[in-house]
Amino acid sequence: MEHFPESGDTSPANRLMNATVVDAKGSKASIVGVQQTESNPHAWVRLPDETQVLVPVSLLTQQDDGSFRLPFTFHVSGESRQPTQMSFPVMEEELHVAKRVIDTGRGVRIHKTVAEQESVVDQPLMRDELVVERVPVGRVVAEADVPQTRYEGDTLIVPVLEEVLVVQKQLVLKEEVRITRQRQQTQSPQTVLLRSEQVTVERFDEGRERSQH
Structure with missing residues (x-):
């Protein structure tokens, strides 16, 4: 898709002439003229009721089929005395706060060893x-x-x-x-080898220097 916000570039303006414009609800209109202003060029869009509105070119987004899409909707009244209305989407930003885990270089190292001991079973x-x-x-x-x-x-x-x-x-x-x-x-003593796990905790700092204020 392609936007045409550049003022002073006449080639996009020529490409806008007689192009089809589709609003947010799919209603179609046509571009009948381009007006150059000091800031941005504007396009005259003719609606189905023959009403013409001036739309900034920067709001037009070109589609793959060559038409242009507008981010708002034209409300065309059935009576000729009623003016044409335009609806613009209202955007709002929301703040999302998230947490993430970082490596501080401080931690513990766990060593697990297996100890063996003899136990006498007499049953x-x-x-x-x-x-x-x-x-x-x-x-x-x-x-x-x-x-x-x-x-x-x-x-x-x-x-x-x-x-x-x-x-x-x-x-x-x-x-x-x-x-x-x-x-x-009868008594028959037997020697049975039992194992138990022992955990050793070793704290370490990986080259982190404390900042002094």
Whole structure:
């Protein structure tokens, strides 16, 4: 886009003649003349109602299609007795305050080290043991009354049968095997390596000199 604020430059003025002007709302008008003043040149713009207004050339912005855009809007009245009005945008500046972080050269340096220490772990461990006890019985049992494996408390009793040769064959309960589970507690100390972190803070100034007043 191109502006034409320069006074005394006649080539832009020639390019303004018969050019199309579009206001802020898209209404179109045309430039019918250019008037040179002491400060800046002005262009005569003819509106759709045949009204002509004088506009500073410095307010015209050339578009890519060769037309010129105005930053305000023409209000054209439907009655010929009513004057044409122009609306100008009112600009206002606002102050925005922001903060930013700067490096002052002062700070801390953090060193992290890992320290190792030995710790003794002594926890009770459980272990099961089987105690096998043979109990002699020597009792004759009938084939219909053969004893079965059974539990008495924590003891598993397994009958052991044997046939013996007599005048008549009899079934004799020779012995019973008593198996009792006993639980014992033993101590098994173990050495475990534990680590902990230690932080050392070192303050420093990187060549910053204090100003004296």
